[in-house]
Amino acid sequence: MGRVWAVVFAFGIAAIPASAQGPVSADEWAHSTLAKLTLDEKISLVHGIMAIPLGPKVTVPPEAILGAGYIPGIPRLGIPALKETDASLGVAYVMGLRHDGATALPSGLASAASWDPQAAYQAGAMIGQEAWRKGFNVLLAGGANLAREPRNGRNFEYLGEDPLLTGTMAGEAIRGIQDQHVISTAKHFALNDQETGRHVLNVTIDDAAARESDLLAFELAIERGRPGAVMCSYNRVNGPYACDSEPLLNGVLKSDWHYPGWVMSDWGAVPSVAAALHGLDQESGEQLDTEVFFGNSLRQLAQTDATYRARLDDMVLRILRAMRTVGVTDHSGQPAAIDYDADGAVAQHVAEEGIVVLTNPRNVLPLSGKARRIAIIGGHSDIGVISGGGSSQVAPPGGPAATIPLGGLSQIDAFLHTSMYLPSSPVAAIRAHSAQAQLSYSSGEYPSEAASLARQSDLVIVFVTKWMGEGVDTPDLTLPAGQDDLIRAVTAANPNTVVVLETGGAVLMPWLEQAGAVVEAWYPGARGGQAIARVLFGDVDASGRLPMTFPAATSQLPNPVLPGANLEAEQAFDMTYPEGSNVGYRWYAARGSKPLFPFGYGLSYTQFAFGPLAVNSGPNGLTATVAVTNTGAREGVAIPQVYLTSAPEGARERLVGWRRLVLKPGETKTMSAPIELKLLADWQKSEHGWRMAGGTYAFSLGESADRLGPSVTVNLGGKRLPP
Ligand code: BGC
Numbered sequence: 001m002g003r004v005w006a007v008v009f010a011f012g013i014a015a016i017p018a019s020a021q022g023p024v025s026a027d028e029w030a031h032s033t034l035a036k037l038t039l040d041e042k043i044s045l046v047h048g049i050m051a052i053p054l055g056p057k058v059t060v061p062p063e064a065i066l067g068a069g070y071i072p073g074i075p076r077l078g079i080p081a082l083k084e085t086d087a088s089l090g091v092a093y094v095m096g097l098r099h100d101g102a103t104a105l106p107s108g109l110a111s112a113a114s115w116d117p118q119a120a121y122q123a124g125a126m127i128g129q130e131a132w133r134k135g136f137n138v139l140l141a142g143g144a145n146l147a148r149e150p151r152n153g154r155n156f157e158y159l160g161e162d163p164l165l166t167g168t169m170a171g172e173a174i175r176g177i178q179d180q181h182v183i184s185t186a187k188h189f190a191l192n193d194q195e196t197g198r199h200v201l202n203v204t205i206d207d208a209a210a211r212e213s214d215l216l217a218f219e220l221a222i223e224r225g226r227p228g229a230v231m232c233s234y235n236r237v238n239g240p241y242a243c244d245s246e247p248l249l250n251g252v253l254k255s256d257w258h259y260p261g262w263v264m265s266d267w268g269a270v271p272s273v274a275a276a277l278h279g280l281d282q283e284s285g286e287q288l289d290t291e292v293f294f295g296n297s298l299r300q301l302a303q304t305d306a307t308y309r310a311r312l313d314d315m316v317l318r319i320l321r322a323m324r325t326v327g328v329t330d331h332s333g334q335p336a337a338i339d340y341d342a343d344g345a346v347a348q349h350v351a352e353e354g355i356v357v358l359t360n361p362r363n364v365l366p367l368s369g370k371a372r373r374i375a376i377i378g379g380h381s382d383i384g385v386i387s388g389g390g391s392s393q394v395a396p397p398g399g400p401a402a403t404i405p406l407g408g409l410s411q412i413d414a415f416l417h418t419s420m421y422l423p424s425s426p427v428a429a430i431r432a433h434s435a436q437a438q439l440s441y442s443s444g445e446y447p448s449e450a451a452s453l454a455r456q457s458d459l460v461i462v463f464v465t466k467w468m469g470e471g472v473d474t475p476d477l478t479l480p481a482g483q484d485d486l487i488r489a490v491t492a493a494n495p496n497t498v499v500v501l502e503t504g505g506a507v508l509m510p511w512l513e514q515a516g517a518v519v520e521a522w523y524p525g526a527r528g529g530q531a532i533a534r535v536l537f538g539d540v541d542a543s544g545r546l547p548m549t550f551p552a553a554t555s556q557l558p559n560p561v562l563p564g565a566n567l568e569a570e571q572a573f574d575m576t577y578p579e580g581s582n583v584g585y586r587w588y589a590a591r592g593s594k595p596l597f598p599f600g601y602g603l604s605y606t607q608f609a610f611g612p613l614a615v616n617s618g619p620n621g622l623t624a625t626v627a628v629t630n631t632g633a634r635e636g637v638a639i640p641q642v643y644l645t646s647a648p649e650g651a652r653e654r655l656v657g658w659r660r661l662v663l664k665p666g667e668t669k670t671m672s673a674p675i676e677l678k679l680l681a682d683w684q685k686s687e688h689g690w691r692m693a694g695g696t697y698a699f700s701l702g703e704s705a706d707r708l709g710p711s712v713t714v715n716l717g718g719k720r721l722p723p
Contacts, residue, residue: 101397124176160547161584167220174225188233228322249279351531366538378444379463385528390470468504606632648695694718
């Protein structure tokens, strides 16, 4: 945890000068307001409904807004209601109940692929402002789980496999949201890294493995973004449920990291009232729990048991302090008009920065605009772009281009398993770029038909999609519905074929060698079609870099078979992570195995020359510097990455810094990136802290995690760092 915040907390937020906080600090206000609350009022602040008519006993009060959650306010003391909505990608659709629509950001992986913290901030600010203008004051955003398991159905909501990249991007998104006076969460705390068995699986992991991976991502995100709330997850961690975990909540989060905000449960994740004693501060979506634990049960305990009474006060204090700090007490969201054009431009910018060109061996890309006959095939690219499913689903203001039910017997399952297309047609955007060409479209349903169209064309662009969603993992990494066969047929018919992937994460590419070029466009959001066309035609550089490894085969994964996949639904199981803290590229580096595409990888349309890497130790810590020159003929984006490659204890690979540099032809810029010492340290359980061994540390510059330059070494003294 950053020293500044720890100091602020240690001395109370009241220590912040009045000029920065107004005449009364958030902490003072929270304490004095707490003193005026009755027991019933306190109880009313620590539990709430899912704000939709779901469940027999639920009435949604008229002042609530249809959304994920509602906690009534206390007007006599100026405490507004908490009006909560999902989620990280925009104001959500709420099981199809909201019809006003909102701007859909590209998936979290797309935004992480930009490696652009500023874009993450702007995206957060945009969705925070939309939430505010729809009357919400809490966004259940800030997904910071690691893409440890590439089959995880929710990876598209998260920010990849690396703690530094995830923590940085999540922290910036949270900052952007909260600067609009909308509280953001960081979620789902913690180790909620797959959907299969998410309510029942027990993650067994040792302290060092957790601290150096998933927890580190949260630690960095929280330090940077200071979210008002942290949402605990459904799964168990080393025994207790995460929302009932003394070690995780009271221990790691509140004691070690000095987290001053509140912990809200995931919806239906509270196992008992005793969770309050273990650090849970608020029960959310209470109709999904087996009973409302933080209602009457907690009230009775608070009347008779001093420990519960004190805890209830702390729970309320934390909620009030966060509300005041973020400013929802003074600037609660107000219904107001939204400029969807301007917001769409923000989403498009993120998509353009995050699209990754994976192969381009014959320089088919960028498209010259000279092809006379262009075939566009598949992916429903005539109507729009696919998006991911679940609570994070955003529907566009004018309604979706299409929704395709994928099966589900209950209302919730049917909603969770629906693939929605956002109305930003790649075909229309490509047409706008190639007015002189003759465009033909084939749905790609029949590969033979698509192949015959490909044969008659100068250029083929084939779109393939893979839907992923909350509550369900993908059984493997293939493209569904015969799309591999479609690509095989089309690329065999015409090698001048660009394959555009719209996927929720990594996929296998058995046809890779046949393709003219391959582009990963992720779920590209509200203006995805335009963004794809602009990258294909080179209006902007191809500048995305993978935030997760693309495996060559599932046999390379730490768990070749998805844990829990063969069990009955809701049958409990233990989940051990063979890779420990070696998530993603670190696993491949430790085993010396080659993935299909490594973490950090992506092609630009120009070329760069890199000067020697220098890592210097100064009074303010370690800094990595390198000069980068654009040696090509067009403007482009370099993303030099710095990796630790060995420490005194031996070889290890960890991303420790990067910069996104926009360079004109011939231009040179020097990147300078500070290196956080915690990234060099190992967690020592016996010392309950981080330790850096004294000795030689080696660093390399990389264009990806497996293309590393020569190493430079620095000798550092041994050091202990607090938890
Ligand atoms: C999801 C959360 C979401 C919540 C409210 C849960 O099922 O795991 O991410 O914020 O529902 O919709």
